[in-house]
Amino acid sequence: MTQRTALVTGGTGGIGSAIIRYLAKQGHRVATNFRDQAKAAAWHENMAREGIDVLMVPGDVSDHTACEAMVEAIQSKLGPVEILVNNAGITRDTTFHKMSYQQWTDVVNTNLNACFNVTRPVIDGMRGRKWGRIVQISSINGQKGQYGQANYAAAKAGMHGFTISLAQENAKFGITVNTVSPGYVGTDMVMAVPEEVREKIVAQIPIGRLGKPEEIAHAVAFFTGEETSWITGTNLSINGGHYMGW
Ligand code: NDP
Numbered sequence: 001m002t003q004r005t006a007l008v009t010g011g012t013g014g015i016g017s018a019i020i021r022y023l024a025k026q027g028h029r030v031a032t033n034f035r036d037q038a039k040a041a042a043w044h045e046n047m048a049r050e051g052i053d054v055l056m057v058p059g060d061v062s063d064h065t066a067c068e069a070m071v072e073a074i075q076s077k078l079g080p081v082e083i084l085v086n087n088a089g090i091t092r093d094t095t096f097h098k099m100s101y102q103q104w105t106d107v108v109n110t111n112l113n114a115c116f117n118v119t120r121p122v123i124d125g126m127r128g129r130k131w132g133r134i135v136q137i138s139s140i141n142g143q144k145g146q147y148g149q150a151n152y153a154a155a156k157a158g159m160h161g162f163t164i165s166l167a168q169e170n171a172k173f174g175i176t177v178n179t180v181s182p183g184y185v186g187t188d189m190v191m192a193v194p195e196e197v198r199e200k201i202v203a204q205i206p207i208g209r210l211g212k213p214e215e216i217a218h219a220v221a222f223f224t225g226e227e228t229s230w231i232t233g234t235n236l237s238i239n240g241g242h243y244m245g246w
Contacts, residue, residue, distance in 0.1 A: 002226060004133075005029045005078045007071070009061050009118055010088030011054065012043045014187025015137065018213030019085055022221045024052045028083065031074040033059035061088045061114035062106075071121040080129065081122045083224045086115045086159070087137040091189060096150040104151045111155035115162050123170070132175035133224040136163050137216070138235070140183040144243045156181075160235060167233030176232040178223045183239025185211040206241035 006023045010016040011032025024030045034040030034056050047054050055077055059070030075081060089111045092103040115136060126132030141149050142156025160179055167177040184190050184201050190210065193201070202210060219236050222228060237243060 001027055003027045003029065004082040004224075005031070005074070005080060006083035006085070006224070007031050007074055007081045007118070007122070008085040008087055009033055009114065012040060013087070014189065015182065015185060015213045015216050016085075016087045017043070017047075018217035019087060019220050020047070020054055021050070021052060022214070022217035023083070023224065024054070026221060029055070029078045031055040031057060031078055031081075033057055033061065033070050033088070035060055061118055062109035064113075064117045064120075067114075067117035068121050071118070075125075080125045082126065082129070082131060083133045083135075084119060084122055085135045085137065085220055085224070086118055088114060089137065089139075089189075091149065091152050093148045093152070095148050099151060107151035108155045108158075111152065112158045112162070115159060119166070123166075123175075126175050127170065127173040130174040132170070132173070134163075134166065134175065134177045135220050135223050136160075136177075136179045137220075138179045138181045140181055140237065140239045140243050143181055143235075143237065143245060163235070164233045171232055174229070176223065176229060178232060179235040180216060180219045180223070181235055181237045181239070182216045183211055183237070183242040185213055185216060187213060204242060205239070209240065211238060211240060 006028045008016050008019050011020045020030050040056050044056055057070045057073045059066045092107050136159040138159040139156040141153045145153045163177050163179040216238060219238055
């Protein structure tokens with residue numbers, strides 16, 4: 001397998017960590033961003049104990065200028081970013097009639113505007129080299145909507161529009177752009193939901209359990225491989241059968 005340079009945003013989180021492990025084990029050079037130095041150092045040490053070397057660069061994905069600097073720092077150390085996984089994300093749940101402007105903008109900036117902020121500095125290089133793999137981590141709730149998540153559902157649905165437009169513009173340049181839409185995965189984001197609510201969610205999943213981060217990582221690795229050069233502008237739902245639409 002050709003070794004590539006991969007940037008996975010939000011790599012210190014549950015799904016991001018699994019994606020980084022998977023890509024690193026495939027032999028790729030991997031990088032991620034961090035915001036909290038102490039948290040990042042502890043995470044980095046854990047990864048190193050597993051034998052995984054990750055380049056960590058400071059960067060808030062909601063900050064356009066910071067993302068330019070982050071990409072530049074990664075490229076100067078590992079070479080051009082060839083695989084990009086737009087994974088960093090947050091929720092700020094509440095019903096829309098109670099939602100503050102801050103809750104709206106925080107979620108849209110971190111989940112959707114981040115796709116612009118991080119992808120824009122890498123796209124020219126990918127086009128020039130005529131090879132690239134870009135994967136957005138969206139969500140089941142961007143497909144079906146969710147009570148209390150108008151901000152998150154709007155941002156995650158927007159990622160699909162981003163994916164299919166970027167896929168069209170860059171297909172001739174050897175760049176594929178796809179979306180992975182996880183259902184409920186047992187990471188901190190979901191474990192923060194009250195247990196009784198989680199039980200109700202699991203009861204709605206035909207396969208009868210939460211997803212595992214490794215299952216999302218497997219799909220990302222599929223889209224970032226050499227063999228999937230004819231798959232672009234698509235969305236892969238991984239949700240235990242929770243939502244069976246597009
Ligand atoms: P986690 O909360 O475990 O991890 C989120 C990661 O994103 C962390 O590394 C966090 O870093 C980073 N991050 C958040 N905000 C920013 C920011 N402004 N700038 C840079 N990094 C940031 O979440 P998951 O691993 O569960 O989720 C990963 C992705 O998968 C998200 O996009 C989420 O929406 C999506 N998803 C998750 C599902 C689930 O069930 N878990 C279901 C569907 C989609 P920090 O430590 O600095 O906060």
